[in-house]
Amino acid sequence: MQNLYTPDFNLDATLNSGQIFRYYEKGNGYVISHGNHIFYTEQKGNNIHWEGTPTKEWLSNFFALNKNLKEMKKEWEHDKNLMEAIDKNWGLRVLRQEPWECTIAFICSSQSNIPKIKKNMNLIAQHFGTPKILSNIKGYEFPKIKSINNEELLKKCSTGFRAKWIVNTSNNINPKIYEEAKTTTYERAKTMLKQLHGIGDKVADCILLFALDFPEAFPVDVWVERVMKQNYKHLRTKKLTEIATFARKHYGTHAGWAQQYLFHNARTKR
């Protein structure tokens, strides 16, 4: 296995915080399928070991190792509740995903839950994607853009009423949308994504944050809504978009990372 130095990194918290869905536990680590890549990885202290298709460069980018968590934490020191969430899950990182897979995952996420999204994504990869087997590591490449276009088959993936959104988006998406979105402003990129079927404010923010390098995007789902309203009483009467706007100002350029800590902490505590 190859080795990668990963300071301030928590593989368990990162994978289990509802960002990616095609992975399973194996041995002391995980088998992860994402985009075209399949690999096994496990963490030992400040290093991860891995084997599979990715290069070291791809993995470093995927795990967003260039981001400085200690600096982010400093910017958020005024927020006591966030400090608690961070300390409990130190090393949780926002991954840099392959945008198409991320798009489909979060269209599936609407009115759903993490175990079910995992089921949807694994079935979609099995039905529409290509199997990839590296000795004892088994996974699927995620189907290419435009190829997820059979509504009947999508319904067999338990996607329910989202099946037609996926077909519609798959057929109508401009493959260059991601490159274009990356080079424009947060607001404009969000507007572009929301043209697609099944993508509203929350799903758009997830794609911006998890795949398009907009760390300020602050997706507000019920968990985050609850925790924000609890921590900031003046938000109790506000709408979701107002909460998101407040949070982007309040937490700054990496508000989305703060969101990821708040979300994971809210879901795992008790």
Next chain:
DNA sequence: ATCCAGGAATTTT
């Protein structure tokens, strides 16, 4: 404005 779509997970009774 309000209701519903499909469905596993979660919470309440």
Next chain:
DNA sequence: AAAATTCATGGA
């Protein structure tokens, strides 16, 4: 054990 509720988008 069984019943009610959860959950984000778009269309009626």
